[in-house]
Amino acid sequence: MPQPLRFSKGGKNLPVVVGIGDDASVLRVPKDHEILVTTDFSLEGIHFRQEWHPPESVGHRCLARGLSDVAAMGGEPMAAFLTLALPAKLPQKWVDQFLRGLLKLAKRFNVQLAGGDTAESPHGVMADIVVVGSVPRGRAILRSGAHPGDRIYVTGQLGGSAAALALLRSGKRRFDPKNFSSHFFPEPRIEVGRVLREKRIAMSMTDLSDGLSTDISHLCEESGCGAEIREEAIPRARIDKRREVDLDPALHGGEDYELLFTASSKTRVPNRIAGIKTTEIGEITGGRRLTLRKASGVNVTLEPRGWEHFRS
C-alpha cells in the first residue's frame, strides 16, 4: 500500500485554519462570501489510462476538473480534499508523481490540499477531488441566468483535448504530452471567471467539461431557453501545433475546461480576458430548441452528443 499523502496542517493566516490532523478541516471564509463546493471522480479506465497518461497529468487533471467548476461559478478556490483508492501493487513512484502534478497546479492557484482519505482499491486507481471555493454573496454566476437575446461566448479553442484522445486511441504514434497540453495539462480559467464576475459581464456560465453541445444543453435547461450556435464561429483548437481539429471534437468533444458564458447583447465583451481569447459563437433564443447554423446558412437541430469518456 502506498504511503499516506502529505496534507497541509493549516495555519492562522491561511484560508485553511486547521488542515489534516483533526476530525475535520476548518476553513476561514472571506467576509460576506458564500462558499462553493464541487466534487469530481477520476477513475482509471474511465477518465484516464496508465498507459496513456503520465501520473503528473492524472494528478493535474484530477484537480483541474474541480478548479474549473469553481472558475465556472466566478469563484476563487480555497482548498482541496483528495480521497484516493489505490491498488496495493501500485508503485509509490506513481503516487508521488500523481501528487506532484496535483500539488504543482494547487500551488499555482494558492489552493491548499487540506485533507482527505486513502484506502486500498480492489481494482484501479480512483480519486475523488473536492474543491471548496468562495464567491461574494449572491454573485455566483449560475447556469440559470441566460435570457433570449443574450450572446453566447467561449474562451480559448475547443476540441483539442478530444482530438488528442482520438490520437491516443488510434495507437498510431507516441506523444509528447507537452504538445497536447489542452488534454494532458488543461488550464482552469479561474482568472477569466473572476473578471467575468467582477465586471458583471457574464449572465450565465458553465465550463466545457462534457463538450459544447452537451454543456450548452445543460445551460439552456437550467435557464429555460434555447440556443443557436454558428458552426463557423466555433474556435477550433490546433493540435500538435499544426492543423485545426475537425468540427466534431470542437462541437462534442469534452474536457477542454474552457468557459461557456452568455452576456447581454448590450454588454461589450473584450476580445481577450486575462490573456485568453473570447469568441462569440451564437445567441440564446426563446423556446427550448438547440440549433446549429451550418456554414451553408441552413439551421439543423443540435444534438447533445458530448463526451462520454473512454470506456474500456
Next chain:
Amino acid sequence: MPQPLRFSKGGKNLPVVVGIGDDASVLRVPKDHEILVTTDFSLEGIHFRQEWHPPESVGHRCLARGLSDVAAMGGEPMAAFLTLALPAKLPQKWVDQFLRGLLKLAKRFNVQLAGGDTAESPHGVMADIVVVGSVPRGRAILRSGAHPGDRIYVTGQLGGSAAALALLRSGKRRFDPKNFSSHFFPEPRIEVGRVLREKRIAMSMTDLSDGLSTDISHLCEESGCGAEIREEAIPRARIDKRREVDLDPALHGGEDYELLFTASSKTRVPNRIAGIKTTEIGEITGGRRLTLRKASGVNVTLEPRGWEHFRS
C-alpha cells in the same frame, strides 16, 4: 448502471442556496462562522459487506461517519456531498435502500444532500461522503487543546459496534440489526458536541471512530501530552440488550462514534448531556506516555490497537 441520485436543488432560505444542477453548489455560511469539511470513504469489503449489512445501514453509516466528525469539532452540519461508484450489476433496489438510509439520517439533522458524482465501479461499492458544517469563528474544538491535569471523558458506552462485528464474523447467528444499533445505525453526537462547545466544557475533542486506544493516542499526539486511562471506568456497551462487552472491544474497538473529550479539572461536567451519559475515564498527563491503570492498581502501557476494519 443504477439511476442517478436525487440531490437537493437548494433554495433561497436554505443553507444550500444552489444544489445540484450547476458546476458547483453554493452554501451560505452563518455570519462569523468558519466552515468545517470532512471526507470519508466507505468501501465494500473494508467498511461493510453486503451479506452482513442491510443497504439502509450502509447508507446510514456512510453519512454518520461524516456527521460524527463535525460533532467532534463542536460544529453544526450544513450539507453533504456523495460520490458513489457502483458495480453495473448492483440492483437499483440496493441503491434506493442505501439512499433511504442515508437521507433518513440527513433529514433528522437538517442536512441537505447537495451534490456529488456517480460512476461505474469495476468491483464493489465505493462511497465517498463529504460533510460541510459550520462553527463560530475560533470556536472549533480541536484535538490539540488538551493539557496535563485535564480529565478525560467519553459519551455513551463503548465496544458495542466491535462486539456486534465479532458476532457477524463468527457467522454463528442471524441478527436483528435493531438490537445492535450501535453498529448498524450509530448515532452521531451532534447535539452533545454543540453543548460541549456552547458551554465551553470541552478543551479538546475527537470522535471514537478508530477505537479508544487509537483515538486517545491521536488526541495526545496533537496536544503533545500523555494520558492515563482507568480500565474500570470505561463504560462498556451491552449488546443484544444483555451482557456487557469484554474490555478488548471497549478499549480497541472502533466505529462507536461516541465523543472523547477533555475538560479542566475545575469544570463541572454534567453526568448527562443532551440525554447522553458522560463518563470520566482518566486524566491527561505530562510526558507522552499512554498508560492503562488496571483494576489491580497496576499501570501498564496502553498500545494503540484500534480498529483496522475487517479486511477480506
